[in-house]
Amino acid sequence: MSASPILSAFRQALTEAWAGGAGALMPLGFFAGAAVLVPLGIGTDPDTLRAVGPGILWVALALASLVTLERIFQADVEDGALDLWLQTGAPASMIAAAKAFAHWLTAGLPLAILSPIFALMFQAKADTSLLTHMGLYALGGLAFFFWGGVGAALSATVRRGGLLISLIALPLYVPTAIFGALAMSGGPGSTGAPLFLAASTLFALAVAPFAMGAALRLAAD
Amino acid sequence: MLPEFDKNAGFIWASYALGAIMIGGAILTVMMKARLAKAELARTQVRAEEARQK
């Protein structure tokens, strides 16, 4: 019985992303915008672009996740859906995790899947490393959405909480951004970094739901 | 009598001046806050006392 609010939260988050016009396309547009503007800003030298490309994509991914997060819990607080889910006795942490996961599926995963195209625009070599990088972006994006979800849940009752979410999420994004960029740097330390990235994402998956759950119970009061 | 430092004297004095300003500012703000809060509480207590006597 207690599984159904979790499923309904998950399903609602998925439909939310596609309803109301291009919710899921917004981060994609943000991501593409960043990827196109950077060469215009820093110049078109292929070696420079190849060097900064993976890092730019990490930054764009982190910022793109912030763009969607402002609304992920606010709507549920406002329309009372959150109260209904919590009344069923379902664990708030699981509901929150389901929503964060659904938003990663609709907004984070597509960016990771499209990352090879942007990498090619940054003059990356077309080989299997693009696929590995795709996996790393997906993994890191999951951590972004879960930590960002903590900021979103904490500021769910705050009108115009976007700045607050960014401020809260920024320090929490640091390990993922560092491990992710290191893993792609090809320099020393790039062999261990994917493992650290996976470990820090697991850490986010283990810790963030409880923080989100506690914050949602607070928002529902 | 101020001590004489080598070529980096400006940086040293700048650090300590900044420290004095920031810490001094923190002390002043905290003291002011405490004083205002205490005065406000005293005023409120007087008002409550007057209200009870009425």
Added chain:
Amino acid sequence: MFSWFANPHRFLTLSSWLAPICYALGALLIAWSLWQGLWIVPKDEYQGGDIMRVMFLHVPAAWLAMASYMGMAVMSFIWFIWRHEVADIAAKAIAPLGATWTALCLATGSIWGKPTWGTWWQWDDARMMSVLFMFFLFLGYMALRAAMDTRQKAARAGAILAMVGAINVPLIKFSVDLFTSLHQDASVITVDGPKMAAVYLWPLLASGLGHSLLFAGLVMTLMRAEIWQRRAAQIRARLMAGD
């Protein structure tokens, strides 16, 4: 044990004599460390000459940046588990003061860095990066509390964030260390470690303890202010209800 301190009235009595003691001892220790640091101890040519005298302000600030965040997180935890109001008042009071000392640590580090590294900001220095993120954690905590509409909500949201931040600090520190260890060049100064001569050690310890005592006194005074404010608000609410 926590419950004994949790009584606001008992805290007011305790802090009414403890805070002045902290101020007096702290001022004495800081004055002694400054006199030693600026006038007495010889300059260390290995550390770039006189510039190492910034240490007697920078190192206590760095220590307080770490210690105050941990203190805030512990107070948040105590409040979250036992709901002792005084713990929340303490966490709330620590935040702006901790942010002040953290900013001071960043500023003095930057001023120290200019003549030593030739740059105001060194991304390769793990300590600067960690302290910067610490500063952001403080800012986020204060902004979140300020955005909540009731005291109870501010306390709960703040406690959750402080605890999430605290368990992330080791991970942030590890990632930043890894990042910088791969970029590091040879110009990094070594303030700490066994290389430090004993002449610097005592003034440094005195400054660390002195700043900590001053900080503790300020936290107590700020907590007293908060308790008085809450009492006044309570009385006002009762007056309104009575009318």
